[in-house]
Amino acid sequence: MAPESEQLATPEEQADLAAEGIVLRDDAPLLEVTDLTVDFPTDDGIVHAVRGVSFSLAEKEVLAIVGESGSGKSVTSLAIMGLLGKTARISGSVKYRGVELIGMKNRKLAKIRGRGLAMIFQDPMTSLNPVYRVGWQLAEAIRAHNKISKHAAMERSVELLRMVGIPNPEERVRSFPHEFSGGMRQRAVIAIAVANSPDVIIADEPTTALDVTVQAQVLEAMEEARRHSGAGMVLITHDLGVVAGSADKVLVMYAGRPVEFGSVDDIFYRPRMPYTVGLLGAMPRLSTESDGRLVPVPGNPPSLINLPPGCPFSPRCPLSEPACNEAEPDLTQVGAGHRAACRRIDAVPALVQERLGHVETVA
Ligand SMILES: Nc1ncnc2c1ncn2[C@@H]1O[C@H](COP(=O)(O)OP(=O)(O)O)[C@@H](O)[C@H]1O
Numbered sequence: 001m002a003p004e005s006e007q008l009a010t011p012e013e014q015a016d017l018a019a020e021g022i023v024l025r026d027d028a029p030l031l032e033v034t035d036l037t038v039d040f041p042t043d044d045g046i047v048h049a050v051r052g053v054s055f056s057l058a059e060k061e062v063l064a065i066v067g068e069s070g071s072g073k074s075v076t077s078l079a080i081m082g083l084l085g086k087t088a089r090i091s092g093s094v095k096y097r098g099v100e101l102i103g104m105k106n107r108k109l110a111k112i113r114g115r116g117l118a119m120i121f122q123d124p125m126t127s128l129n130p131v132y133r134v135g136w137q138l139a140e141a142i143r144a145h146n147k148i149s150k151h152a153a154m155e156r157s158v159e160l161l162r163m164v165g166i167p168n169p170e171e172r173v174r175s176f177p178h179e180f181s182g183g184m185r186q187r188a189v190i191a192i193a194v195a196n197s198p199d200v201i202i203a204d205e206p207t208t209a210l211d212v213t214v215q216a217q218v219l220e221a222m223e224e225a226r227r228h229s230g231a232g233m234v235l236i237t238h239d240l241g242v243v244a245g246s247a248d249k250v251l252v253m254y255a256g257r258p259v260e261f262g263s264v265d266d267i268f269y270r271p272r273m274p275y276t277v278g279l280l281g282a283m284p285r286l287s288t289e290s291d292g293r294l295v296p297v298p299g300n301p302p303s304l305i306n307l308p309p310g311c312p313f314s315p316r317c318p319l320s321e322p323a324c325n326e327a328e329p330d331l332t333q334v335g336a337g338h339r340a341a342c343r344r345i346d347a348v349p350a351l352v353q354e355r356l357g358h359v360e361t362v363a
């Protein structure tokens with residue numbers, strides 16, 4: 001099975017896309033999200049679920065998006081994939097190889113999904129149909145984008161299942177999803193996601209629903225499949241522990257907005273947003289140093305309906321002072337390729353030392 005994504009798309013695929021007026025540009029970033037916002041009008045008011053998310057993903061790069069539950073991670077990924085319902089009000093821009101996806105008709109988007117952008121959801125049964133055999137579903141995914149025989153597609157399915165670590169794939173292609181364990185189902189979903197060598201994989205909490213004992217193995221299988229397919233990846237998680245071994249860059253979200261962005265080392269060793277320090281303190285490995293207890297970030301995220309004017313993290317922030325409640329700080333440069341949204345950046349290193357017990361290393 002040779003990696004096929006070294007080129008933009010095969011000539012037939014390019015012709016297929018061109019017929020829909022889609023022209024991919026190899027000089028444009030792989031994925032570029034600019035000032036993405038998503039509002040949901042509800043009976044209680046407008047939910048400002050995503051409030052200005054921007055990032056750029058380079059070829060083969062892995063960007064982790066991290067934040068507590070409710071911070072807007074899933075809505076961001078669904079907006080990128082064009083999978084939000086009609087009630088969502090979306091603004092901003094999502095460009096895949098220079099092609100704007102926001103506002104694109106579903107029929108056109110369908111040409112880009114699968115081969116361009118593939119998605120892995122938290123619950124594998126979102127992607128698997130319980131009434132069809134796993135191998136058949138994989139073969140169908142392959143045949144949706146490739147003119148190959150059923151037999152060849154089934155052979156490729158066996159290879160894909162082998163790659164993601166399913167034992168006895170020759171037999172297992174004939175299994176139904178319910179005959180697989182949760183970890184094996186997610187491996188099968190990963191196989192479907194990479195079946196057409198996508199350029200971008202968006203994985204939304206891919207291991208959160210799994211038993212902790214298999215999480216690391218499934219993450220490893222996903223990384224192997226990603227590297228083999230040559231894809232870039234947006235890896236969404238509420239767990240910073242997942243990020244360390246997997247990502248190049250990290251975007252921390254709070255209340256629908258990016259509050260810190262940097263390399264994995266920036267985020268782990270030189271965080272500049274007190275919220276990030278809180279998330280790091282809630283990680284088992286770091287927080288057990290003192291007395292073995294986990295220290296979750298105290299308090300809860302705010303409602304996204306009536307956000308107060310100041311920094312949304314202020315009510316939970318150990319460094320908060322009255323001025324923090326006046327205006328929401330912008331994401332500003334705090335180092336090379338490192339940005340944070342905090343008025344009290346100068347006070348954060350001392351907080352890092354106090355809470356995480358490590359002296360900062362210099363970039
Ligand atoms: N269809 C919807 N209608 C109204 N509110 C929604 C809808 N989908 C998500 N939300 C709200 O948007 C916010 C962000 O949700 P989500 O992106 O799922 O968070 P995360 O994935 O970070 O846990 C939450 O407050 C959630 O309740």
Ligand SMILES: [Mg+2]
Binds near residue numbers: 073074075204205
């Ligand atoms: Mg989510």
